[in-house]
Amino acid sequence: MSILAVGDVFVDRDDPATAFHSARDVLRTGDVVFGNCEGVFSDDIQRAPSAGSTLTAPAANAAPLAKAGFDIMSLANNHSLDGGHAALLSMRRTLADLDIATVGAGANLAEATAPGYLERNGTRLAFLAFSSVFPYGYEARPGVPGLAPLRAHTRYTPLDLNVWNPGMAPVVSTEPLVEDQKAFIDSITKARAKADIVVASFHWGDSTVPFSLTDHERRTARLAIDNGADVVVGHHHHMLRGVEFYSGKPIFYGLGHYVFDLPNLAERLARDGYLGVGRPEEMAAWARKFGEFMIRPREGYPLLPFHPDSRLTGAAVIHIAPSGRISAGFLPAIINPANEPMHVSADSDEGRRVVAYLERCCTTEQLPTRLVAPRPDSGLPTSCIEFVSTSTD
Template sequence: MIRILSVGDVFVDRPEPAAGFAPLAGLLATGDIVFGNCEGAHSRSADRAPQAKGPQVSAPENAEALRTLGFDVMSLANNHSVDGGHEGLRQTVAALRRHEIEAVGAGENLGEAFEARLLTRNSLTVAFVALSTVFPAGYEARAGVPGIAALRAHTFYVNPDPSCWNPGAAPQIVTAVDEDDCGTVEEAVRSAAARADVTVVGVHWGDPFRPFALTDCEPQVARLLVDAGADVVLGHHQHLLRGAAFLDGAPVFYGLGNIACDLPALAADLLRETPDAPYDDEDACLRTYGEYGIYPRAGYPLLPFHSDARRTVVARVDVDGTGVLDCGLYPCRIEPDGAVRPLRVADPRHGEDLAYLRTCLAHVPGPAELEPTESDGYAYWRLVPGG
């Protein structure tokens, strides 16, 4: 048996990269393999992708925190890995390798981007594949062009009531996943599954500006991945937690939140690009960009997201040669200084966060339930099929 621990988005940009992560590192040390999404570039390249707004690029030294946390494999299939251009992407891969971390979901061409990473523990081989449905145009890898493993989806806006003229009414949103990209994804997952005992797919998807809700693309893609051979699906990008479900016995975690998304210079960067924007006034930002917009938040200089983004989790999946034995979530909180602290059962925030996750579950197709318990001294919520 091996234990796979996973988190959502990770981007470290702070004077002391490893500061605040000791409590979380203790929890992650209980895993045989640790996975996360590297939400940005660690690079000194002067390049910048022209599409990057508020680019997430930090010095390579910040990758030290990733090794301190014990990551074994990290996804680069996201909407920020190419913010530092192609050279920035290369330097990020090199920074991860210097710390003995496998990078998945990006490469020098389309084939490399979709190539699985195989890790063996206790005589079990686990394959990791990563892809993103959310990315700026041009970030996707192509034949002979570096980039990320991308799965495009086309969005259509439909009149919700064709029998009624109602100008300005909110449309129904319908998503269709690109058939060519589906074929590439299916081939990558099937190839990985043929070479491994367990196949894990990380996928960047969803809407970061709404709590709880899934886009209609997410269940579509989850079904595609499980049908192709994924045993575990790990979702990220939304910064706000999402629910989880089982598809044919495979756990699908739709949104693991973030353990770090350090953006200390966000206001200054955005004000340079849009001098008339109110990024230095939180009340004005609330009126302009809404409750769940991305702008600096008082008391949390590194984390410019809604207070719900301070709730986060570590996903746990125990597997052996027969499949998934157990899975669930360790609840954690991000503190004002960026420290990440796993919760104990006695922590008064434990009950609040359990109620929050149960609300997330209510928005996910396919019933699942959380059974609160304790593991290694930490609060642990076992995920089980619902009634």
């Protein structure tokens, strides 16, 4: 059995039906297809007061997700409440009507943190979705709709404790909120008791730089596996991140985005006042922070205003053998100017670009992982690259 997982997905274009035209055949090779729904599909939009730049589209724009083969999607991300509570709940109904299950958000905290279950070929799978990146007020509460939160406090410590150096960039570390961590452990414990395979997904990380992993991501991934997860997948960064194994279980730290439409950027930023638009000092501060990775219009890519590295993408592929052995690979893709992921073989020229980027992701963060051609007993498709642990632990 195989699970395909992709990163951020949001369809907001003149002809939504074109979104997965090139990728559909690849996605349909998975027994289960998972993605992160990075926005709101609803006809009942009431902008959330704390929203940044909002991502909303008509409910009809969700239809291509079903045709592409998505079976289950995370709603735990920093845009899922952009349209307000009613829009979130109507989107859940829209996706359910399309036979797409959802996790990570709901009418209250219990519903938002509840696992979602699917069964394929006699194997029961559980999915969980939690977000660590979102505006204040997007979190679900006992009687309030929202997403499943997994927050952490941030601590800033001087780089050198023996030197006065005001203004120097600090060392950043985090400490999880106890109540969120408890809710997560309770949820994954329930999932482990009822499922053969547990997949935990997280919206997390620093999207302002490439390659980087925070201590929150590493700690949370291990926490998930220690409490029963078989696979961990992350998203939010817009660019790929590295992969490693912990206790023999794969951690895909960041799957980038897959089909993520962000049209009319200049008008959108002006409308929402996002990234300091209209306030020169704030705009300069954002530009210093993001540098070349600043979200801005990119020539030839009207729907994708991100750094060229974001055009390297693909789908994680997890093969589960009858014995329970898990193999982890990646099906590379290149996003074209129409903002469609074009899947390529890992041994093609374009495929090697994606593989080289993934290798750099692993090397930069010192992840003990090697990328190889699929081994004969892996069960992975020959067009992908396989991840193999080099750890001696």
